[in-house]
Amino acid sequence: xxxxxxxxxxxxxxxxxxxxxxxxxxxxxxxxxxxxxxxxxxxxxxxxxxxxxxxxxxxxxxxxxxxxxxxxxxxxxxxxxxxxxxxxxxxxxxxxxxxxxxxxxxxxxxxxxxxxxxxxxxxxxxxxxxxxxxxxxxxxxxxxxxxxxxxxxxxxxxxxxxxxxxxxxxxxxxxxxxxxxxxxxxxxxxxxxxxxxxxxxxxxxxxxxxxxxxxxxxxxxxxxxxxxxxxxxxxxxxxxxxxxxxxxxxxxxxxxxxxxxxxxxxxxxxxxxxxxxxxxxxxxxxxxxxxxxxxxxxxxxxxxxxxxxxxxxxxxxxxxxxxxxxxxxxxx
Amino acid sequence: xxxxxxxxxxxxxxxxxxxxxxxxxxxxxxxxxxxxxxxxxxxxxxxxxxxxxxxxxxxxxxxxxxxxxxxxxxxxxxxxxxxxxxxxxxxxxxxxxxxxxxxxxxxxxxxxxxxxxxxxxxxxxxxxxxxxxxxxxxxxxxxxxxxxxxxxxxxxxxxxxxxxxxxxxxxxxxxxxxxxxxxxxxxxxxxxxxxxxxxxxxxxxxxxxxxxxxxxxxxxxxxxxxxxxxxxxxxxxxxxxxxxxxxxxxxxxxxxxxxxxxxxxxxxxxxxxxxxxxxxxxxxxxxxxxxxxxxxx
Numbered sequence: 001x002x003x004x005x006x007x008x009x010x011x012x013x014x015x016x017x018x019x020x021x022x023x024x025x026x027x028x029x030x031x032x033x034x035x036x037x038x039x040x041x042x043x044x045x046x047x048x049x050x051x052x053x054x055x056x057x058x059x060x061x062x063x064x065x066x067x068x069x070x071x072x073x074x075x076x077x078x079x080x081x082x083x084x085x086x087x088x089x090x091x092x093x094x095x096x097x098x099x100x101x102x103x104x105x106x107x108x109x110x111x112x113x114x115x116x117x118x119x120x121x122x123x124x125x126x127x128x129x130x131x132x133x134x135x136x137x138x139x140x141x142x143x144x145x146x147x148x149x150x151x152x153x154x155x156x157x158x159x160x161x162x163x164x165x166x167x168x169x170x171x172x173x174x175x176x177x178x179x180x181x182x183x184x185x186x187x188x189x190x191x192x193x194x195x196x197x198x199x200x201x202x203x204x205x206x207x208x209x210x211x212x213x214x215x216x217x218x219x220x221x222x223x224x225x226x227x228x229x230x231x232x233x234x235x236x237x238x239x240x241x242x243x244x245x246x247x248x249x250x251x252x253x254x255x256x257x258x259x260x261x262x263x264x265x266x267x268x269x270x271x272x273x274x275x276x277x278x279x280x281x282x283x284x285x286x287x288x289x290x291x292x293x294x295x296x297x298x299x300x301x302x303x304x305x306x307x308x309x310x311x312x313x314x315x316x317x318x319x320x321x322x323x324x325x326x327x328x329x330x331x332x
Numbered sequence: 333x334x335x336x337x338x339x340x341x342x343x344x345x346x347x348x349x350x351x352x353x354x355x356x357x358x359x360x361x362x363x364x365x366x367x368x369x370x371x372x373x374x375x376x377x378x379x380x381x382x383x384x385x386x387x388x389x390x391x392x393x394x395x396x397x398x399x400x401x402x403x404x405x406x407x408x409x410x411x412x413x414x415x416x417x418x419x420x421x422x423x424x425x426x427x428x429x430x431x432x433x434x435x436x437x438x439x440x441x442x443x444x445x446x447x448x449x450x451x452x453x454x455x456x457x458x459x460x461x462x463x464x465x466x467x468x469x470x471x472x473x474x475x476x477x478x479x480x481x482x483x484x485x486x487x488x489x490x491x492x493x494x495x496x497x498x499x500x501x502x503x504x505x506x507x508x509x510x511x512x513x514x515x516x517x518x519x520x521x522x523x524x525x526x527x528x529x530x531x532x533x534x535x536x537x538x539x540x541x542x543x544x545x546x547x548x549x550x551x552x553x554x555x556x557x558x559x560x561x562x563x564x565x566x567x568x569x570x571x572x573x574x575x576x577x578x579x580x581x582x583x584x585x586x587x588x589x590x591x592x593x594x595x596x597x598x599x600x601x602x603x604x605x606x607x608x609x610x611x612x613x614x615x616x617x618x619x620x621x622x623x624x625x626x627x628x629x
Contacts, residue, residue, distance in 0.1 A: 028521075030587020051585055052523070061523060061554035219370045222392070224530035226585055229523050242551045258552045264526070266543075315531050315583035316388065317367035 001188055002181040003162040012179060013040035013089060021086040023057055025050050034088065034095075043090060045158075049134055049307065053232035054088050054095045058119045059102060062258035065115060065239070070251040083119040087175075089126045094139050094307035096125050096151035098232020104299045105235060115257075124175055127152035131191055136308035138196035138321060144306055147191040157188045164188040198321030202302075204331035205292040209285070211330060217323060218281025220316045221263070227310040227318070228261035228287065233295075233303040236260045236267075262286050288320065335447075336382045338484045339419060342445050344377035346417045352443050353413030356393050358386040368393065372413075382419070382484075387452040387466070389577035390418055391427040391533040398437050417443040421452075423468075425477030426575040426610025427533040433613045436536060446480025448487040468578045468591065470495045478611060500595050515593070521586040522559040528580035528590055529566065534573045541565060563593070571597040572616025575609050 004012075016022050017038055024043045026035035032047040034054045067078040099120075106113035107120055129147030133139065139146060149155035153172030157164040165181060166188075167173040200208070208214070228234040238260040244252040260267065263284070268277040277283050295303035304320075311319050333341070343355040357380040359369035366385040370393065371377065400412030420428065425444060432439055451469030473494045475487040503511060526543075529535040542550045542562045550561050567590075574594040581591035601607055605617040 030521075062552070216370075219393075219397075220368050222527070222530040222583075224527040224583070225525045226527040226583070229525040230585060238552060240552055242553075256551070256553060258554050259523075313585050315527055315579075317361045317365045319361060319363070322362050 001184050001186055002165050003159065003184050004156075004165050004179055004181055005162050008180055009156075009163055010040035013043070016087050016089070019085075021084060023054065023086060023088040024090045034090075045090075049092065049137070049309070050095075051309075052230055053098050053307065053309070054091055055098055055102060055232055055235070057086060057088060058099060058123060059106075059116055059235060059237075059259075062256060063115060064254045065257055066255040067244075068241075068253040068255070069246075070253075071249065080115065083122045085122045085124075086119075087124045087126055090128045091125050091152065092130060092307070093127060093144055093146065093148040093151065094137070094305040095232050096127055097139075097142075097144055097148075097305040098307070099125065100151045101233040101295070101299075101303045101305070102235055105295075109299060124153045124171060125151065126172075126175070127155040129155065129157040129188075129191055131158065133192070133194050134308065136311040137194075137306060138198070138308055139306035140193055141196040141199045141321075142302060142304050142306040145191065145193060147188075159188070196306075196321070198325040198328075199304075200292075200324045200328035200331065202292060202296060204328045205289060205324075207331050208327040209289070211327060213323070213326060213330075214285040215279065215281040217318060218279055218284050221280045221284050221318055222316060223263055223265050223280050223283065224315070225259075225261035225263050226313050226315065228263055229259060230309040230313045232305050232307055232309075233291065234261065234287075236262055262290070284318065288323065335485050336380065339382045339445060339447070340377045340380050342482055342484065343371070343380055343417060343419075344374045346443055347372070347377065348374040352415045352417040354397055355380070355417040355419075355445075356390045356397065357419040357445070358382065358388070358390075370397070380419075382447060384451065384453040384465075386419070386421070386447075387582065389421075389424045389427060389531075389533055389575075389579045391420065391424050391431065392531060392579070394418060394428070394431065394442065394533070395436050395536055398441050415441050415443060417445055419445045419447060420477050420479065421447055421449045422474035422477045423449075423472070423575050423577045425479040427577065428479045429610040429613040430534060430573050430575065430616075431536075433615045434536075439613075442479075444477065444480045444482075446477035446483045448475055448483065448485030449477075450475070450488060466578070467495075467499070468576060471497055472576075497595060497599075499589070499592055500599070503592060504596070516556070516560060518588050519560045519563045520556045521588055522554075522563065523586060524554045524559065524562065525585065527583040527585065528588075531579040531583045532570075533577075533579075534570055534575075535566070541569075563588070563590070567593045567597055569619075570594055572601040572605070572607055572618040573609050574598055 021036055023034050024037045025032050025047050026037055026042055027044040031051040032044045033052055034050050037043055064080050069076040103120060106116040127149060133146050147157060149166055149168055153169045154176055155166045155168060165176060167176055237257045239257045241253050241255050244254055246252040269275045277286060291304045292302050343357060346352045347355060355371050357369050358366050359379045360381050361367050366383060368388050368390055369379055394416060397416045398412055425446060428442060428444060451465040454464050454466045471494050473491050503514060506514060550558055576598060578591040581589060584590060601618055607617050
């Protein structure tokens with residue numbers, strides 16, 4: 001096991017922050033958020049799960065895809081510049097898996113999302129293992145663990161005065177190449193795990209399509225986008241052209257994309273006014289089946305990382321594990 | 333009979349007798365969290381609970397329940413219930429009055445199960461003995477819903493003194509530049525998830541101004557200018573309509589003190605017009621009253 005003293009870690013992080021954008025858990029008035037930090041001192045070390053996942057640093061809430069400047073017959077298109085290097089430190093395994101889920105959809109499967117790809121190429125993921133699972137965490141139910149290093153470039157495990165360090169990728173090796181690591185005997189103590197039940201099998205999710213309970217749950221749903229916006233894997237967006245202030249005789253526009261969610265009422269509204277998902281129950285069903293049926297059908301493993309944010313954040317306590325548990329029972 | 337049992341019994345009776353086809357109340361979720369419950373059959377009434385954790389303002393569900401606009405996943409046409417019973421606290425009942433004044437439904441369509449209220453608990457689950465009342469409840473002296481068809485529980489005879497709104501006084505006393513900086517930094521945390529709007533019984537526009545298909549008024553960027561416009565615009569639209577249930581602030585994942593802004597406007601409207609939202613079924617003077625000049629033919 002290779003370890004690094006806390007002092008050297010802080011020095012290293014200060015150095016990283018000077019060279020790259022350093023993103024890390026940071027305490028703001030209402031809670032902990034992944035935020036750009038200038039110094040290691042600004043990092044919230046003992047914090048619980050950040051309120052939002054880290055997806056906003058790869059898939060920002062809104063961004064310009066293109067700027068259009070029209071001067072008479074001339075039209076000039078200006079692509080957005082490529083991304084600057086950044087390191088996300090203190091990333092949780094669930095949030096790293098969330099980025100893996102986005103990678104699969106945006107980069108590994110054509111067509112490649114060039115804006116996302118540009119950020120992803122310039123981002124290093126440096127994890128910090130959770131010592132235990134929070135009250136609403138269920139990462140173990142989706143095949144992860146609180147100290148799962150698999151989706152990281154570098155993984156740290158806090159051992160008090162020192163931290164165990166492990167590079168998982170060549171980029172991670174390069175990142176820690178000059179660190180004064182110490183070889184210590186022994187292994188990293190695994191995080192304490194809690195097994196969480198409630199998630200149905202893929203088959204049970206599939207069979208639930210016509211289940212009357214979706215309508216029942218939908219009656220309670222407020223159709224906000226809270227669950228989707230706190231979710232590390234929800235990745236729907238809307239694209240629109242909006243006018244910009246322009247000098248006389250010219251017309252400037254930008255092509256924007258911004259987060260969107262299938263939970264909102266008008267998401268599936270079609271030309272002509274028909275809305276195939278007008279009922280909130282059908283929207284709720286779509287969001288969950290997207291995680292557990294549609295995404296796996298197209299890309300691979302389920303698109304849920306067990307972070308538990310949606311369980312805590314839902315204003316009316318719509319609970320994925322409760323909904324799923326009942327569907328699983330019905331399927332048996 | 334406990335107050336929960338009295339409420340279950342009231343709900344069972346109105347469903348069984350056919351007076352209503354649906355009851356909107358509260359239940360306890362699998363992990364002890366209290367949440368809204370919508371039931372259609374008398375035998376479901378046993379699920380209902382009443383406690384100091386019933387903080388949700390259920391009137392947000394009234395309009396959609398009565399129009400059948402929401403909640404059905406099947407294509408079958410289901411006739412909306414003709415009359416709905418709803419469990420209300422004093423603050424929630426004021427929302428019914430505002431919605432009645434705005435013709436969202438008629439009084440006959442609502443059976444209000446009014447609860448004598450001693451305040452809702454802050455955050456922690458009911459079992460936490462050290463739990464205190466929410467700040468909004470410490471400032472409130474309303475114990476009996478202004479709209480009710482049946483009243484359950486005993487309103488206390490002696491009322492504790494309502495606490496002054498220190499948070500509001502503090503923000504109002506800030507120098508203008510600091511006050512602006514405070515609010516803008518709060519709004520800038522917004523992620524435009526619209527949980528505040530969706531949880532608000534007064535946010536009932538079929539298409540929200542801030543979500544038009546064209547971007548003439550507000551663009552779709554999740555960026556400071558749009559966030560500020562949304563929060564300030566929404567607050568103005570609630571002036572004289574907001575009943576102070578604080579659902580917007582409760583549901584906000586980003587901890588934006590939306591209720592503070594609403595209280596500032598509610599106090600302003602009260603001092604200028606002597607109007608408190610929802611005490612009677614009358615429209616807000618801010619959005620509904622024309623000056624003599626404007627109303628002249």
